[in-house]
Amino acid sequence: MRLVRFDETPPTPWANGLGETVELWRTPSAGDFDVRLSIATVGSSAPFSLLPGVDRVLVALGVRGLELDVDGVRTVLGQYDGLAFAGESAVAAVGVSESAHDLNLMVRRGVGRPDLRVESVAGSSVPGADALAVVLLDGDVRCDGRPLAFGDTCIGPGTLTGSGRVAVARTS
Secondary structure (H helix, E strand, O other): OEEEOHHHOOOEEOOOOOOEEEEEEEEOOOOOOOEEEEEEEEOOOEEOOOOOOEEEEEEEOOOOOEEEEEOOEEEEEOOOOEEEEEOOOOEEEOOOOOOEEEEEEEEEOOOOOEEEEEEEEEEEEOOOOOOOEEEEEEEEEEEOOEEOOOOOEEEOOOOEEEEEEEEEEEEO
């Protein structure tokens, strides 16, 4: 199990330059990605980067959720609600009054389909051999005995203990 500390990972600009993201995991590690997991900061109402040929799942992390316009259709996500959409869709955050985060799992078509789910941890659990990564959202959770803070990500198999919520990233 490898641990990526969110607060120790520098942000990079979105492809369109209108926001920033912290890349938690990707494959391959350089060049165009096949699979990528990241936490973006949505600091203002702005369009998301277009990613043709990529399927995405986004989970709103802020207490106030996130309001999106996807191909002209308004969608309101509550905290920890998810939304799947194509990377070529015209997506914009709207009505942003304070900075918030969202978690993104992006998978190139032909490689698989993104599956990003929020799950509760109570006691001890193992996310399953098919889990690519586990991201702490809230609570007091440890991965293989190592304490996690918001956004910290366990890559590979590991045992979760404690109480809280995590997002589990998989491809199918």
